Amino acid sequence: MMDYKPLPCLSDGSYPSGVKEDWLARMDVIRTDLQWFLQLPYHRFWSQMVYQADCMDMINSFLVDAPPFYIVDEFRHDKQIWDIYFEIYKLVFCVLKRLGTHCESENNFMSPELLGDLLYKNYILTIPTLLDMCLLYGRDCHSDVADIISTIFTVQPAYFDDLQATVAFIIKTLKFVEWKFGNSTDVVHHSDVIKLSSVIDRGALDVAQFRDLVIHVLDTAATLSIFLGISQPACEVFHHQLFELRLVKFYENTIPEMYRQLEKLVNKEDTQPLYVDLKHKLDITRVEFLNTFKHILGHCLNCCIEDNRTMACYRYGSEGAGTLPLWLWGSWHVTSMVLRELARYLYGSEGAGTLP
Numbered sequence: 001m002m003d004y005k006p007l008p009c010l011s012d013g014s015y016p017s018g019v020k021e022d023w024l025a026r027m028d029v030i031r032t033d034l035q036w037f038l039q040l041p042y043h044r045f046w047s048q049m050v051y052q053a054d055c056m057d058m059i060n061s062f063l064v065d066a067p068p069f070y071i072v073d074e075f076r077h078d079k080q081i082w083d084i085y086f087e088i089y090k091l092v093f094c095v096l097k098r099l100g101t102h103c104e105s106e107n108n109f110m111s112p113e114l115l116g117d118l119l120y121k122n123y124i125l126t127i128p129t130l131l132d133m134c135l136l137y138g139r140d141c142h143s144d145v146a147d148i149i150s151t152i153f154t155v156q157p158a159y160f161d162d163l164q165a166t167v168a169f170i171i172k173t174l175k176f177v178e179w180k181f182g183n184s185t186d187v188v189h190h191s192d193v194i195k196l197s198s199v200i201d202r203g204a205l206d207v208a209q210f211r212d213l214v215i216h217v218l219d220t221a222a223t224l225s226i227f228l229g230i231s232q233p234a235c236e237v238f239h240h241q242l243f244e245l246r247l248v249k250f251y252e253n254t255i256p257e258m259y260r261q262l263e264k265l266v267n268k269e270d271t272q273p274l275y276v277d278l279k280h281k282l283d284i285t286r287v288e289f290l291n292t293f294k295h296i297l298g299h300c301l302n303c304c305i306e307d308n309r310t311m312a313c314y315r316y317g318s319e320g321a322g323t324l325p326l327w328l329w330g331s332w333h334v335t336s337m338v339l340r341e342l343a344r345y346l347y348g349s350e351g352a353g354t355l356p
Helices: 019-038 042-051 053-065 079-099 112-121 127-137 142-155 158-180 207-230 232-240 243-265 269-321 336-347
Strands: none
Touching: 019 042, 019 053, 019 079, 042 053, 042 112, 053 079, 053 127, 079 127, 079 142, 112 142, 112 158, 127 142, 127 158, 127 207, 142 158, 142 207, 142 232, 158 207, 158 232, 158 243, 207 232, 207 243, 207 269, 232 243, 232 269, 243 269
């Protein structure tokens, strides 16, 4: 199968001669391949997926290179481009849904354990693939994506181990961005795989480097916000590595510095369109990071609520449990004192001081 490639365009938004036609022809081939692939019987579909690696290569190329929600509007101005893109968008998701289904009918099924082994041992679905899927489809197809994620983690618990490694990697990337903006004393080595460009020396950023960092941080924030809003078990993995505390530090120190660099580098008369675009992206980043923190903290609150409910039922019975303060039953209108107590419960007395 042919890989998906983004449509190249010039700085003014126009397309070089012949590029649009070539891209449309490529998309037509991909559409035909996907339609054929989805029409295969159950056993042939899985044979193709397991033994023909380029099937998943095409899916992964689309998940990686297709425009996410914060830039997809750039496609809508050309109906011909948008129509074929959106058709492929739907077909790729149909493939992903089929991959997350172990029983299609009474005659076409496999055990959940076999599904988990096929997906995991053949590297058909990986944590990066699931994260890319959340970013691309999590807003439009929230319930379907949630079902796929839930199924994957249920049929193959080994994905949780991979997720732990992914969290550690994300923390490293945030440290790298902190370091680039002068908010970290951590040493970043030339051999680190997290570097975003070939030039890693900390110093004055140019506009292109700054733009790359903004998009990288936005992509990370949006992906985490959607993924953790979909998967409660994933919130537990992130909390286990105290990711929310790392996020607080990044939000309080690095995000303001990014705004300062934006004003310094881009707020000029000849770069106003870029300035408006990057400022909008930074604003979205802030919201997505706040949502990420809320999802993790909300999971912790729910765990505390359940623990207190169980304790109250054990001590006072089901009727006595109802006399506990309202905030213990899930109200989001908690006071700062309650949050401090929660922080002490989760992180100890030192960690309580790191909450915003």
